[in-house]
Amino acid sequence: MSNRLKVAPNDLSAFWMPFTANRQFKKAPRMMVAAKDMHYTASDGRKVLDGTAGLWCVNAGHCRPLITEAIQSQAGEMDYAPAFQMGHPLVFEFANRLIDIAPKGLEHVMFTNSGSEGVETALKTALAYHRAKGNGSRFRLIGRERGYHGVNFGGISVGGIVPNRKMFGTLLTGVDHMPHTHNLAKNAFTKGEPEHGAELADELERIVTLHDASTIAAVIVEPVAGSTGVLIPPKGYLKRLREICTKHGILLIFDEVITGFGRLGTPFAADYFDVQPDIMVTAKGITNGVIPMGGVFVTKEIHDTFMTGPEHLIEFFHGYTYSGNPIGCAAGLGTLDTYRDEGLLTRGAELASYWEEALHSLKGEPHVIDIRNIGLIGAIELQPLAGEPTKRAFSAFVKAFERGALIRTTGDIIALSPPLIITKGQINELIDHVREVLRMVD
Ligand code: PXG
Numbered sequence: 001m002s003n004r005l006k007v008a009p010n011d012l013s014a015f016w017m018p019f020t021a022n023r024q025f026k027k028a029p030r031m032m033v034a035a036k037d038m039h040y041t042a043s044d045g046r047k048v049l050d051g052t053a054g055l056w057c058v059n060a061g062h063c064r065p066l067i068t069e070a071i072q073s074q075a076g077e078m079d080y081a082p083a084f085q086m087g088h089p090l091v092f093e094f095a096n097r098l099i100d101i102a103p104k105g106l107e108h109v110m111f112t113n114s115g116s117e118g119v120e121t122a123l124k125t126a127l128a129y130h131r132a133k134g135n136g137s138r139f140r141l142i143g144r145e146r147g148y149h150g151v152n153f154g155g156i157s158v159g160g161i162v163p164n165r166k167m168f169g170t171l172l173t174g175v176d177h178m179p180h181t182h183n184l185a186k187n188a189f190t191k192g193e194p195e196h197g198a199e200l201a202d203e204l205e206r207i208v209t210l211h212d213a214s215t216i217a218a219v220i221v222e223p224v225a226g227s228t229g230v231l232i233p234p235k236g237y238l239k240r241l242r243e244i245c246t247k248h249g250i251l252l253i254f255d256e257v258i259t260g261f262g263r264l265g266t267p268f269a270a271d272y273f274d275v276q277p278d279i280m281v282t283a284k285g286i287t288n289g290v291i292p293m294g295g296v297f298v299t300k301e302i303h304d305t306f307m308t309g310p311e312h313l314i315e316f317f318h319g320y321t322y323s324g325n326p327i328g329c330a331a332g333l334g335t336l337d338t339y340r341d342e343g344l345l346t347r348g349a350e351l352a353s354y355w356e357e358a359l360h361s362l363k364g365e366p367h368v369i370d371i372r373n374i375g376l377i378g379a380i381e382l383q384p385l386a387g388e389p390t391k392r393a394f395s396a397f398v399k400a401f402e403r404g405a406l407i408r409t410t411g412d413i414i415a416l417s418p419p420l421i422i423t424k425g426q427i428n429e430l431i432d433h434v435r436e437v438l439r440m441v442d
Helices: 022-027 065-077 089-101 115-132 153-158 198-211 237-248 269-273 300-306 326-342 344-360 391-403 424-440
Strands: 032-036 039-042 047-050 106-112 140-144 175-178 216-221 251-255 279-282 294-299 368-374 377-382 408-410 413-416
Touching: 047 424, 065 326, 089 106, 089 294, 089 326, 106 115, 106 300, 115 140, 115 153, 115 216, 115 251, 115 279, 115 294, 115 300, 140 153, 140 198, 153 175, 175 198, 198 216, 198 237, 216 237, 237 251, 294 300, 326 344, 344 368, 344 377, 344 424, 377 391, 377 424, 391 408, 391 413, 391 424, 413 424
Parallel strands: 140 175, 140 216, 216 251, 251 279
Antiparallel strands: 032 039, 039 047, 106 294, 279 294, 368 377, 377 413, 408 413
């Protein structure tokens, strides 16, 4: 470790960091060098409580033995096997284990290497499905304002985060967006699902009327929007979206990249809201964030639609060199074993009310204009500094890190999503860190 602790700032120029203020970071780097369970170790030796499960992915906590051992042993046994026209046992075992816990109706899974690739896979599957059914006129894809579906062209096209889109030309054509559901005037400080806003699902009817259902392939939403600052669906909203999609023959895609694998206290958000999507995108928690991987789940109806024609022909011209690679599958199986042995896919339900009370105890602290929560997700929205949006929350993030807690900010919203192994004592500790930094920042 001693070597790793001595990273000098003038060594930092080669790496162009993702979604980072590079110049600011490189002047005052924040480095992690080790991790175990609920904590990181920073490069100055301090322990940092992980309030964000890395980036919403380390659901079982860090460096868990079953996952580490599975990767180590697979790396020595078989490192890679070709993914096209060849197989290896682990990928089939992993797929079966995933389908065992998947929401009802989702019976097949394709593998990717990230959430962004999962989104592209889902959108392409939707288009190809309709075409295979003889409905090639269904080419439109509908997303939502403030949606985040990764950073590839399909994902940013259906996504609704302006800085992620505006630099990149015309994007996909034939895309439309529903309005987001965030409404502070009506729903501020709601615990759990907000009362107001289910009627916003009817905006999909308006879009259908505008374009005609016969042109629309799919609607994609995050059941709970994460990256944009934790937007929790109003009561009844997702069920209404499902009804409208079904009525018009439109596929409903749930992007469960952050909600999948126990984040809401159920295995998936589809279970929590009792709404069945046609396609479900997952990543992050699928391997506890340890090996890059994603899984795209589809119904039997979608899968079987492709399984026609001569058997020697490839049914779907899509896939990646590393789809279901052995070490990723080993990590995934170790992850599922850990979730199962420790009951982590439902542990959030036991902690949710404690988490909710702890979070909402921040009401009345400086700058706080909203607090929202669901499962083991929390958000604290701050009044932006006049003329300097994002600065206040970012300064809270830096101060929290210095004090020993990792939080995440987006805009002027603090988002919290700890590993599902967090204890009540650690919830108190995390919230106390946030309380202290709110009292410290300008
Ligand atoms: N869909 C959703 C809903 C996501 O949250 C992606 C797709 C893309 O996944 P990949 O694996 O390609 O990054 C995501 C990713 C944050 C944060 O702090 C969220 C994500 C990534 C990084 C940071 O909110 N979500």
